[in-house]
Each structure stands twice: as structure tokens, then as C-alpha cells.
Amino acid sequence: MIETSVNPYVTADITGCGGTIKESSDDFLVEEIPSYHPCGSGEHCYLTIEKRGISTLEAITRIAKQLKIQERDIGYAGMKDAVGITRQTLSVQWLSPEKARDLELDRVKVVAAERHSNKLKVGHLKGNRFRIVVRGVSNDAPQILSKTIGKIGKIGIPNYFGFQRYGAQGNSHLIGEAMLRKDWRMCVDTLIGNAESVEDEEWSAAIGAYHQGDLNKAVQMFPRHCRSERDVLQRLISRPEEYEKAFSAVHPRLKKLYLSAAQSFLFDQMVASRIDHLDQLLIGDLAYKHANGACFLVEDAEVEQERADSFEISASGPLFGCKMKRPEGVAGERESELLRQSGLELHFFDLPGGLRMEGERRPLRVPVGDISFSCSADSVTVDFSLPKGSYATSLIREITKTF
Numbered sequence: 001m002i003e004t005s006v007n008p009y010v011t012a013d014i015t016g017c018g019g020t021i022k023e024s025s026d027d028f029l030v031e032e033i034p035s036y037h038p039c040g041s042g043e044h045c046y047l048t049i050e051k052r053g054i055s056t057l058e059a060i061t062r063i064a065k066q067l068k069i070q071e072r073d074i075g076y077a078g079m080k081d082a083v084g085i086t087r088q089t090l091s092v093q094w095l096s097p098e099k100a101r102d103l104e105l106d107r108v109k110v111v112a113a114e115r116h117s118n119k120l121k122v123g124h125l126k127g128n129r130f131r132i133v134v135r136g137v138s139n140d141a142p143q144i145l146s147k148t149i150g151k152i153g154k155i156g157i158p159n160y161f162g163f164q165r166y167g168a169q170g171n172s173h174l175i176g177e178a179m180l181r182k183d184w185r186m187c188v189d190t191l192i193g194n195a196e197s198v199e200d201e202e203w204s205a206a207i208g209a210y211h212q213g214d215l216n217k218a219v220q221m222f223p224r225h226c227r228s229e230r231d232v233l234q235r236l237i238s239r240p241e242e243y244e245k246a247f248s249a250v251h252p253r254l255k256k257l258y259l260s261a262a263q264s265f266l267f268d269q270m271v272a273s274r275i276d277h278l279d280q281l282l283i284g285d286l287a288y289k290h291a292n293g294a295c296f297l298v299e300d301a302e303v304e305q306e307r308a309d310s311f312e313i314s315a316s317g318p319l320f321g322c323k324m325k326r327p328e329g330v331a332g333e334r335e336s337e338l339l340r341q342s343g344l345e346l347h348f349f350d351l352p353g354g355l356r357m358e359g360e361r362r363p364l365r366v367p368v369g370d371i372s373f374s375c376s377a378d379s380v381t382v383d384f385s386l387p388k389g390s391y392a393t394s395l396i397r398e399i400t401k402t403f
Contacts (some may be wrong), residue, residue, distance in 0.1 A: 001337060007160050008275045009398055010365075011148050016401020017141035017380070019134040021393075025052050027133040028084030030368045030392070031124040032077060033385065042117030044075075045095040048087060050109045056084040059108050060090065064230035066103060067092065068133055075120035078128070078388060087111070091120035127369075127387045132396060145373050145380060147382055148399050155279045156311065156365035158271045160394045161264035163403070176262030179255065179355075180348040188236065191250070192218075216352020228254060252354060258356050259349075260320040263319045270317040270338055271364050277364045281308050281315055288316040288363040290387070295361050297328065314363040321359020323349035366390045 022028050038046040053060045056079045057071075064071045075091035100113035138144070166172045172188055177348070178186035197205040206221035210233065219233045231249035239245055271278070281287060285298040287308070295316055298304050307313045318324060318335050324346070326332055339345070349357040371384040384395060398402050 007158065007162065007272050009401065010155055010158050010275055010278055011151050012275075014147050014151065014317070015144060016218070017134070017137040017399060018402055019137040019141075019379070019400050021132055021134055021370040021396055021400075022083045023133075025083070025136050026086050027135070028081075029086075030080060030084060030091060030111045031129045033088040033129060034077070035124050035126055038114040038116035040115055042115050044091045044093050044116050044119055044280065045097055045100050045102050046114055046116050046120065047090045047092065047095075047103075048111050048112040049090060050085065050087050050111050051080070051099060052085050052107045053082060054107050056080045056086075056088065058082070060220045061089065062108055063092075063103065065289060067095065075127040077120055077122060087243055088124075089120060091116065095274060100340065123388065124295040125388050127390070128392075129383075130392045131381060131383050132392060133379055133381050134396065134400060136151060137378055137380050137400075140382050142373075142375050145382075145399060149368075149371055149373070152368055152395070152398065154372075156314070156367050157390075157394045157398060158275060158278060159317075159363055159366045159390055160268050160271055162268070162391055162393050162397075164391065164393060165261055165264045167261070169197045171197070172258050172261035173265035174262075177342075178260035179351070180344055187247045188232055189234060189241050191227075191247070203207050203355060207286075237273045255355055259355060260353070263321070263357065263359070266338060266342060266344075266361060267317050267319055270335065273334065273338070274364060279308060279314070281305055281313075282329065282331045282334075283328045284331040284333075286315040286325060286327045286331070286361055288361060289313055290363065290367065295325065300333075301333040304375050311367050314341070314365050316361040317362045317364045319362055320346060322346055324359025325361065362389070364403070368395060 049059060052119060056076060060074045064074055067090070073093060077089060078129050080086040080088055080331050097113035101110055104108050145316065158252050163170060171193060175187055175190045178190055184331070192210045193207055195204045198204050198207065203226065206218045209218040209221060215233050215237050219230055219237070222230050228250050232246045235246040235249050246327065263300060281298050281301040281304055283301050285297060285301070286295040287298050287304060288295050289310065290313065304313065315331070327335060327345055349359065351357065365385050369385040373382045382396070382399070386392065
């Protein structure tokens with residue numbers, strides 16, 4: 001069983017400045033740093049969009065509906081949070097830049113459009129730039145930020161996925177774990193969730209009705225945005241106790257997200273277990289090269305430590321999967337123990353139906369680029385960049401110590 005826990009800080013010896021983020025959309029800005037720019041010719045149109053308060057997938061849904069195309073025909077480099085303002089690039093085949101610029105959508109604005117030769121795919125970006133306002137900070141925030149940024153500059157930040165990876169109820173990883181175990185009753189129970197974990201009264205009542213066995217009432221009460229829950233319950237009503245068939249109503253894309261969340265949670269546990277020596281290599285580590293993402297086996301930790309100290313390389317952790325390259329020595333023993341404690345085995349990840357999780361390596365820490373801050377009244381504004389796949393909250397939580 002995967003147990004939840006609070007991720008420790010790499011700057012635990014420095015007091016936090018307190019405060020909150022995302023009080024308004026304008027407080028959280030993120031802009032993609034592309035791997036390349038459109039060349040100006042080709043059959044694909046690259047749209048730079050600015051979205052407010054909606055997720056990447058919702059923006060894609062709205063654009064696809066307006067253009068009368070399939071959502072799968074729209075390419076994107078990375079997923080972005082629904083909270084805040086995001087500038088990111090999408091691609092659409094056979095769309096003219098002129099028509100793209102004329103698109104008018106709620107909460108989605110096309111700010112640029114240009115042709116390119118290939119479809120945009122996940123991972124086609126270097127990283128992201130952030131501007132985040134933290135409100136309600138302490139009076140000594142400037143001194144705290146200076147100390148925190150100084151330490152982070154040497155060690156980096158923990159490459160946690162964090163709470164935003166685990167869904168509205170914080171349980172996506174538990175759904176993924178149940179899928180890996182093929183425990184379909186647990187899949188459905190966890191998908192429906194816990195009535196105490198949501199604030200919306202009607203949503204909470206719907207969850208309560210399910211756990212009391214009143215499926216018809218639950219279906220009627222679930223909010224419209226809980227589409228998966230409603231679809232699953234409809235199947236369960238028509239075929240009682242057939243939980244596997246009921247769970248099959250969940251969209252494959254969501255199933256993949258649940259499995260990815262299970263991988264992510266185990267990775268976060270590995271980061272947490274090495275937090276006090278995050279910048280140190282172990283014998284048998286698979287070291288991650290920050291320049292190109294390649295990994296190599298650390299046979300002599302002392303010899304390779306100089307490259308880690310200069311942030312050329314870092315120890316990597318597991319996104320467990322059936323084909324993931326495994327470390328050796330002390331590092332390998334730690335990962336094997338983590339997997340053993342979770343009750344999972346690598347072959348569990350070899351799932352059918354396009355859900356196979358092959359696994360990969362991910363650095364335990366990442367460098368923060370171009371970081372600066374400014375203060376005004378009881379707030380601070382922090383500007384910085386991170387490599388692709390890393391989360392801004394991993395930095396902000398080190399500064400605030402509030403989550």
C-alpha cells in the first residue's frame with residue numbers, strides 16, 4: 001500500500017516566510033521555453049495561446065470544438081495547470097495562421113501563429129519561465145529569500161511532483177496503485193473518493209450516497225464535471241458488482257494519468273529519503289546528465305562527485321516501469337526496498353490496452369535558472385525558470401514552508 005506523507009524540505013534549516021500563492025490568476029504566470037521555433041513553412045500551424053483559469057486539455061477541447069477536429073489532432077509540448085495564466089504552444093495540421101489568429105474562445109487567446117514542418121509532441125520544450133506572487137509573507141521575507149536562494153543555488157531543488165500531481169482529492173496515485181494490483185473494487189471506491197476530502201456539499205453528499213450503497217442517488221448528485229464518476233456508476237447500476245467493467249468507462253487518458261501518479265508518488269518518496277544528501281552520489285547510482293538527459297552508472301562516487309558539485313550531473317530516481325533501467329549497489333538496494341515496501345513489482349506495470357508503463361529515470365534534483373525576487377508591502381514576486389517536467393511549487397514551498 002502506498003502511504004501518503006509530507007515531503008521534507010531541502011532548506012529545512014531556514015525559516016519560511018509564510019504566505020499563500022494563486023490568490024488570483026495574475027499571481028501565477030508561466031511561459032514555455034520552446035526547444036525550437038517554427039520555421040515559417042510546412043503543413044502544421046504552431047499557435048501560441050494564452051489561457052486563463054483552465055487546463056491545457058480543456059483549452060485543446062475548446063479549440064478542437066471550434067475547428068471541428070479531433071482533440072488528438074492537436075499537438076502540445078507540455079501540460080499546464082488550470083490555475084493562473086499560461087502561455088504555451090499548440091500545433092494543428094492544415095490550419096492557416098490567419099484562421100488561427102481569428103479564433104475567439106472563452107479564456108483562450110491566440111497571441112501568435114506560424115507554420116512549421118512537424119506536429120508538436122510532448123517534451124518538445126526546454127523548460128518554463130515563472131513569475132509567482134506570494135502574498136501574506138512575513139516582514140523578514142527579503143532576508144529569508146536571500147538565504148533560501150543561496151542554498152538552492154548550490155544544491156538545487158528537490159524534483160518533487162508534489163500534491164498537484166494527485167488530483168482534486170489527492171488520491172490519483174492510489175487509483176493508479178489499485179490498477180496495478182488489478183483491484184477493481186478499490187479502483188472504483190478510490191475514484192469516487194472520500195466525502196470529507198471535498199468542500200462542495202453536493203459533491204460530498206454524492207460520495208456519501210455511494211458509500212451507503214445508494215448508487216442512483218449518487219449518480220443524480222455528482223456535479224457535471226465528475227464525468228468519470230457518473231459514467232462508472234451508470235455501468236455499476238446496470239451490472240452490480242462488476243467493478244472491472246464499470247471502471248472500464250474511465251477514459252484511457254485518465255487511466256494513464258492515474259498510473260503516472262502512482263509512479264510519481266514513489267519517485268517523491270525516493271527524493272524524500274535522500275533529501276539530506278540530495279547533491280551527493282552513491283555507488284551504483286544512475287547519474288543523470290542535465291545537458292541531454294542521458295544516464296550512466298556511477299562506479300566511483302568520489303570521482304564523479306566533482307561533476308555533481310558543478311551541477312553537470314545528479315543522482316536519478318525511478319519512475320518505475322517494466323523496462324526501466326535499474327541502479328546497482330547501495331542505490332539499487334534503496335530502490336528495491338522502496339518497491340518492496342509498496343507491495344508492487346515491476347511486472348505489474350506491464351499492462352495491456354495501451355496502458356503499459358515502461359518507466360524511466362528522473363533527476364532527484366534540478367537547478368533553478370535566472371532567479372530573482374522583489375518585495376512590496378506584504379508580498380514577494382519571484383521570477384525563475386525550471387527544466388521541463390519540474391514544478392514551480394517545489395521552489396515556492398522551500399521559500400514559504402507553508403505546504
